[in-house]
Amino acid sequence: MAMQSDGRMMRYARQRVFAPIGGAGQERLAAARVAVVGCGALGTHLADMLARAGVGHLILIDRDVVEWSNLQRQMLFDEADADAGTPKASAAANRLRMVNADITIEPRVLDLDAEAARELVGEVDLVLDGSDAFETRYLINDACVEAGIPWIYSAVVGAEGMTLNCHAPLVDGTRTPCLRCVWPDPLPPGSAATCDTVGVLNGAVSMVTGMAATEALKILLGSAAISPELRSFDQWAGTYEAIALPRDPDCPTCARGEYDWLDGAALGDAARLCGQDTIQIRPERLAGTRLPAIDLAAVAGRWRDAGTVQQGGDAFVRLRVAPFDLTLFSDGRALIRGTSDPATARSLYARYVGM
Numbered sequence: 001m002a003m004q005s006d007g008r009m010m011r012y013a014r015q016r017v018f019a020p021i022g023g024a025g026q027e028r029l030a031a032a033r034v035a036v037v038g039c040g041a042l043g044t045h046l047a048d049m050l051a052r053a054g055v056g057h058l059i060l061i062d063r064d065v066v067e068w069s070n071l072q073r074q075m076l077f078d079e080a081d082a083d084a085g086t087p088k089a090s091a092a093a094n095r096l097r098m099v100n101a102d103i104t105i106e107p108r109v110l111d112l113d114a115e116a117a118r119e120l121v122g123e124v125d126l127v128l129d130g131s132d133a134f135e136t137r138y139l140i141n142d143a144c145v146e147a148g149i150p151w152i153y154s155a156v157v158g159a160e161g162m163t164l165n166c167h168a169p170l171v172d173g174t175r176t177p178c179l180r181c182v183w184p185d186p187l188p189p190g191s192a193a194t195c196d197t198v199g200v201l202n203g204a205v206s207m208v209t210g211m212a213a214t215e216a217l218k219i220l221l222g223s224a225a226i227s228p229e230l231r232s233f234d235q236w237a238g239t240y241e242a243i244a245l246p247r248d249p250d251c252p253t254c255a256r257g258e259y260d261w262l263d264g265a266a267l268g269d270a271a272r273l274c275g276q277d278t279i280q281i282r283p284e285r286l287a288g289t290r291l292p293a294i295d296l297a298a299v300a301g302r303w304r305d306a307g308t309v310q311q312g313g314d315a316f317v318r319l320r321v322a323p324f325d326l327t328l329f330s331d332g333r334a335l336i337r338g339t340s341d342p343a344t345a346r347s348l349y350a351r352y353v354g355m
């Protein structure tokens, strides 16, 4: 028993002897609260590193379920998760609880909307972007700037990666740029390469998240070494760049206080593509209001004769009707796999869930 607890005391030994952290820094990390939005390639790497580093409270947010094509780079998932189609946030939390039982890990299976984003920034010191959707990133930017907290943008595609500390406090009293200082508006749909079209290497994911995770520690410790630069690399070509970007004194968000995504002015459709052949339906956007929680067991009962039903406890229920499968969450949100046509997805939702 004594041996085992002595071992536990050594968990952060290599971090405590790192001078810029030390024992006092380790205590600060234990008291820190961080959200990771998106538990895909970026998010699983980031959450893994922060959990092992001893960040005391992690909130993991993801709207999706584990698929086989995720295993190549999404480090917290295994074959059993892909077979079961476990929600990513739950699977990541289960894995990380085995890695570090001394910290609190809170999974949330949801699609981050304005209401959830506002709530989230009130609960944490820092937000890490692990999403791959521009809407989510602009929403995170709005919510963090409004709440006055920093967040870290990370992106990866092919062998290239990019990261930026957004709205992070520097020791001279200024802040790093926010997302809209750098890109006032998102790129039009279809104009950028995505992981679905050009792929992604797990080494590039490791590199960009390694940089972001270290910046996260600096921000949580209030270090003077926080990077104010946009840093990018191409691992295949072997190039690296760091560009100093000043804040835009006329930035719509961090200068003028316009929160277009948070205010819903820039909200997306209720049905949207979520990967190559999956559509997400958000009924509260169709109805214009939040709906009461769905009784998933009752839905599973109604579906018995419609196809193959899989129950994931109180997290989700899934119906397979070839060539589709429909995963319904208790907030009424659904992922419909097997189509890239929003109209088809909407009609399946109407048929099996009802509006």
Ligand SMILES: [Zn+2]
Pocket (backbone or CB within 6 Å): 177, 178, 179, 180, 181, 182, 247, 248, 251, 252, 253, 254, 255
């Ligand atoms: Zn700005």
